[in-house]
Amino acid sequence: MTDINFSNMAAKPDSQGSDHPSPTTGGRELRWDVIELLFFAYRDFVGDADHELEAFGFGRAHHRVIHFVTRYPGLKVADLLDVLRITKQSLGRVLKQLLDEGYIVQKTGNNDRRQRLLYATPKGEALVAKLAGLQTDRINRAVADIDPAGVETVRQFLRAMIDRDDPDKVLETIFGGGRKTRE
Amino acid sequence: MTDINFSNMAAKPDSQGSDHPSPTTGGRELRWDVIELLFFAYRDFVGDADHELEAFGFGRAHHRVIHFVTRYPGLKVADLLDVLRITKQSLGRVLKQLLDEGYIVQKTGNNDRRQRLLYATPKGEALVAKLAGLQTDRINRAVADIDPAGVETVRQFLRAMIDRDDPDKVLETIFGGGRKTRE
DNA sequence: AAGATACGTCAATATGACTGACATAAATTT
DNA sequence: AAATTTATGTCAGTCATATTGACGTATCTT
CATH class of the missing domain: 1.10.10.10 (Winged helix-like DNA-binding domain superfamily/Winged helix DNA-binding domain)
Known part of the structure; x- marks a missing residue:
């Protein structure tokens, strides 16, 4: 069993904890x-x-x-x-x-x-x-542990991660009623 | 310009709208x-x-x-x-x-x-x-349009999407203080 | 000393992607 | 009607990423 507890792996200085604090690198929030x-x-x-x-x-x-x-x-x-x-x-x-x-x-x-x-x-x-x-x-x-509103937030996040500039047909359908390309 | 408005593409019967209603297929919610x-x-x-x-x-x-x-x-x-x-x-x-x-x-x-x-x-x-x-x-x-609590929900969702059964070192770090493999 | 481990490397192969070219049929434009 | 464009299919060659299996070497463990 390889050695377990990170004897080598140093946590990056800019990543102070490990979880969600949005660490910075060179003044930029990454x-x-x-x-x-x-x-x-x-x-x-x-x-x-x-x-x-x-x-x-x-x-x-x-x-x-x-x-x-x-x-x-x-x-x-x-x-x-x-x-x-x-x-x-x-x-x-x-x-x-x-x-x-x-x-x-x-x-x-x-x-x-x-x-x-x-x-x-x-x-x-x-x-x-x-x-x-x-x-x-x-x-x-x-x-399972997320309420309906939270699930909708997750969907909102995923939708917003997608490029909208030149949507293909499937994306138009997903984003519903897009009709960007014609009236 | 390829024909636009889905003259061919029929919306699947089980996918009644297009957005978030979690359609069913054969009695199963997919x-x-x-x-x-x-x-x-x-x-x-x-x-x-x-x-x-x-x-x-x-x-x-x-x-x-x-x-x-x-x-x-x-x-x-x-x-x-x-x-x-x-x-x-x-x-x-x-x-x-x-x-x-x-x-x-x-x-x-x-x-x-x-x-x-x-x-x-x-x-x-x-x-x-x-x-x-x-x-x-x-x-x-x-x-941008999601409040901090919502962002935390998104993180929670993503974390829960990840297999936890045999986490590697990096995952142990991400999931913070896991220490599953040893006391 | 023997065995296991961490790593590197060789050979052969598969998959999924690419570019560029070309062919055909059908639609559209002139 | 002829020319062009479009939708699709295909050929040839290449590349990147991945695979399995085998083997070698240094080093640690027993």
């Missing part, structure tokens, strides 16, 4: 605590799904694709590229696998027949629901 | 909203640093290493592996680059001379402070 909490929270949050995905031979990329396709049926390839902030080529391989293995189907657009609208199959939806269930469990544990 | 907010919030959060890192020829892996070394001086290689949840080999290359380019130095442990304790150089600290500054700006914008 939110080390929130930065690190976000890192660890997200690490463990995606870890839930990662574990499960291994059993399917999928990775995080597959999860992101099938998740958003399930949630926003009829998503176009171009929309997905916006949301995931990856390139067509990166998406291509992952999407092809999900199509080949029957998690997603494509339908030609009605108005524009160049478009391939994406829909999750029941198989795909089941996988997404399973993964979302794991993540929901974690969220529920996390908000 | 927190789609928080799941997606976490995805977008983290995407944009790390995006800040990613941009800056390009100028240095570094990636996210470098950031994580130099960040934790700066914040917890004297961190051992083994500790870093615990925190980052990667393998020695993955860490090796990144760490070597940071050493070679003078962002980090190693010192032999006093008690145990097998250990290589890691310390950030001023150059390394400057980079970390710069990146943390960007992330702090985003956090500050996000909490």
Whole structure:
């Protein structure tokens, strides 16, 4: 068992305690605590799904694709590229696998027949629901001691952490009634 | 301009509105909203640093290493592996680059001379402070409309999202006075 | 002296990302 | 009708980050 009690690890001078005091570095208030909490929270949050995905031979990329396709049926390839902030080529391989293995189907657009609208199959939806269930469990544990108003504050915080300058379609939906791009 | 107003994208039946009502899927309450907010919030959060890192020829892996070394001086290689949840080999290359380019130095442990304790150089600290500054700006914008009690709720939420079963050294520090592993 | 530990490194591999180029079909503009 | 643009798919090559497994060396522990 590696030696335990931080014989080496000195607490940084500017980080006087360890918790929430927003230490300063060079006169600037840096939110080390929130930065690190976000890192660890997200690490463990995606870890839930990662574990499960291994059993399917999928990775995080597959999860992101099938998740958003399930949630926003009829998503176009171009929309997905916006949301995931990856390139067509990166998406291509992952999407092809999900199509080949029957998690997603494509339908030609009605108005524009160049478009391939994406829909999750029941198989795909089941996988997404399973993964979302794991993540929901974690969220529920996390908000167990937080009242509804507090949970709304958490949502407000997360929403405010997101760039709003050029929202993609999914974000417009999330931020509800955005209609920024047209009246 | 791609067609705007969701001519294709049907809102999922179980997601009646778009915002916070915690829709249900198959009788189970799934927190789609928080799941997606976490995805977008983290995407944009790390995006800040990613941009800056390009100028240095570094990636996210470098950031994580130099960040934790700066914040917890004297961190051992083994500790870093615990925190980052990667393998020695993955860490090796990144760490070597940071050493070679003078962002980090190693010192032999006093008690145990097998250990290589890691310390950030001023150059390394400057980079970390710069990146943390960007992330702090985003956090500050996000909490601008949230009162101190609300910010504390956000911290509470993030802390509760983190696995506590086998905390590494850094987490023990963050969770302050944990001392779980020994009296 | 023997064994365990901390670290470094080698080889081979996988995944997810990238750029740039090019092809096709369908829509739009001229 | 012809030219252009758009939406998508794909090819080739590359890069960064991660993996497992094996092995070596110095050092600490037993």
